[in-house]
Amino acid sequence: MYSVELMVAEHDNILKLIQVVENACCKIIDGEEPVTEDFEKMIYFARNYADKHHHGKEEQVLFAEMTNNLGKIGTNLIQHGMLVEHDLGRLHISDLEDSIKLYRENPVTLHKLGMIGGASGYAVLLKRHIGKENEVIYPYAEKSLSKEILESVDERVRVFEEEATEQGVQEHCLGILKELTGKYGVE
Template identity: 50%
Template sequence: MSHYSIELMVKEHSEIERMLFVIRRICLKLMDGGEVPVSDLREIIDFVRNYADKHHHGKEEKFLFPLMVEKMGRIADNLVTHGMLVEHDLGRGDILCLENALREYEEKQSPELKLDILSYAMAYAHLLQLHVEKENSVVYPFAERQLSEEDLCTVDEKSRAFEEEQEKLGVQERFLSLLDRMEERYGILKKD
């Protein structure tokens, strides 16, 4: 049986992966000698922090992961606490370093800071790509196999309520339209 919350998180992963592709495209342009698109990177940081992290990881960290640890014990604790949550924090660290490098670059442009920007952006993109693959192929299927139908319905209900609340605030519309603009700006064709 398919569950709303899992389907939603997988869908959000595909949206996050689209932004990771934008990041890669920007990094390729930097490698080819392009200028640092500071304002675009700031918007991407906003997307990462408020859509990928707060919106998407928020559902995992508030609804799914705690229930997995509570109901599934040590194996879930290892997978979630020592795996997925560590990777969430590593991603946050990459984004903070990227933001700091951007701020320094605005004050004093240098090849070293351009390299830092490229490095932290790619570190984040690489980490998140692997993270998404693990969650889609291991974590979510494991949760669906091991959690009871009642537990999964609870996660669905909480996720649905959260989504509706966020929709009223315009969160999804804001960040998905930003994603569309970035793909258009960097010449990325959408897959239908």
């Protein structure tokens, strides 16, 4: 299924960001000063690629179909599982952003801790979340939704992806990812 293959490939990119986040946090723990500009790039990628671009397709297309067509199980998996985790990820990113602002105003250890907390919280959550989607949610959708619905999901995801390509979303975000993975030793 095109849409699932695409979303799994996007997960691979998001997992690379997670490695960058973890490596950047470890540098702080090892005594280096945080490079706030790099953390801001991580936030940009998280918000624009992982959230708006990737979660946009999930929430607006695939998850909507699962909620509408798979009864109580579909609703529980999506509304009480995946969407809650999407919101928690947004909270971690917001916490990271707030800590960066505080650190710039007053560069003390407490604000470094806030940066590490927001960033590492996001990283831990996303690793588990991606595992659930790849191993449980996507296979369940492919097995349980009708052929017609799956074809409709694929078509709407294609349109979503084409519109994002025209706006340069993937190119810009993946350029940021390439820069950060190079700087933080992620392959």
